Amino acid sequence: MTSADPVLYEQDGHVVTITLNRPDMRNPLAEDVIAALISALLRAEGDKAVHCVVLTGAGKSFCAGGNLNEIRKLSAEKTPLEIADWYRDGIQRIPLTFETLSVPVVAAVNGHAIGAGCDLACMADIRICGEGARFAESFLRVGIIPGDGGAWLLPRIVGHARAMHMLLTAEGVTAKRALDWGLVTEIASDADLLSRAQALAAAIAAQPPAATREAKRLMLKARAQSLADSLAEAAVMQGVLQQAADHQEAVAAILEKRKPSFEGR
Numbered sequence: 001m002t003s004a005d006p007v008l009y010e011q012d013g014h015v016v017t018i019t020l021n022r023p024d025m026r027n028p029l030a031e032d033v034i035a036a037l038i039s040a041l042l043r044a045e046g047d048k049a050v051h052c053v054v055l056t057g058a059g060k061s062f063c064a065g066g067n068l069n070e071i072r073k074l075s076a077e078k079t080p081l082e083i084a085d086w087y088r089d090g091i092q093r094i095p096l097t098f099e100t101l102s103v104p105v106v107a108a109v110n111g112h113a114i115g116a117g118c119d120l121a122c123m124a125d126i127r128i129c130g131e132g133a134r135f136a137e138s139f140l141r142v143g144i145i146p147g148d149g150g151a152w153l154l155p156r157i158v159g160h161a162r163a164m165h166m167l168l169t170a171e172g173v174t175a176k177r178a179l180d181w182g183l184v185t186e187i188a189s190d191a192d193l194l195s196r197a198q199a200l201a202a203a204i205a206a207q208p209p210a211a212t213r214e215a216k217r218l219m220l221k222a223r224a225q226s227l228a229d230s231l232a233e234a235a236v237m238q239g240v241l242q243q244a245a246d247h248q249e250a251v252a253a254i255l256e257k258r259k260p261s262f263e264g265r
Helices: 031-046 068-077 081-090 092-101 116-123 149-157 159-167 175-180 190-205 209-224 227-241 246-254
Strands: 007-014 015-019 052-059 105-107 112-114 126-130 133-137 186-188
Touching: 015 031, 015 126, 052 190, 068 081, 068 105, 068 186, 081 116, 105 116, 105 190, 112 116, 116 133, 116 149, 126 175, 126 190, 149 159, 175 186, 186 190, 209 227, 209 246
Parallel strands: 015 052, 052 105, 105 126, 112 133, 126 186
Antiparallel strands: 007 015
16 A cells, blocks of 8 residues: 555554545545545455444545546547446445445545535445535536435435535535534544544444444345334344354443453354
8 A cells, every 4th residue: 555545544453544545636536546445445344353444535625526527528428328337337336335334434524525525425324524624515516416326315314405405506514514414423623533533433343343233234224124124134133143242241341340352253
């Protein structure tokens, strides 16, 4: 891994920080960044020693969205069907990858999260931001719509009316409004944002890791299930987890008033 890599992958204990690394361009989701980001996410998912991921951007912006130069070239050179294929084979692989992840992801939104960058933040399980953060679902400014899942993601986080407000006005949303609307759960100072996100990730990573991944799976599946189906899923998961060593260790540690030591099983 070098400073020239489009995405950086750094592990500290059970927490991995994935950083979009094109700060001179405000970290757009160019083709090389898309491929590297998906690779990094799948690497973290496949490593059972990773209990939580922090996603952020290098420099002064989280992610400026799509690469406008690539989009202009695409519009000039490809047919509508070829453009559709480009989306399916490119940027749409990001939300579909997030949908498969059991490892929790915390987005640390520094500076601008614009267009596809706003949607990328929405793909995380938890978002916190710096005081100078600004979000915008700004696709209409360039005459297109969210092609990367924003129309599905954003209303589930902030509600239909607020998502429509963001989409149809293309207005920027400040950190304070993002907190008020539930787009983020916390605002940190810009200087402390990454350390605060990593501390939050460490708190998540301190939970029993297998149960944490199953809890996330349960929550994700529940979005498309009836209550009865979700309860049935939970019953099966609970039956397995309550026979696991980490559950027994957690209960013993609470009763014995000591710190638990989990093995991931």
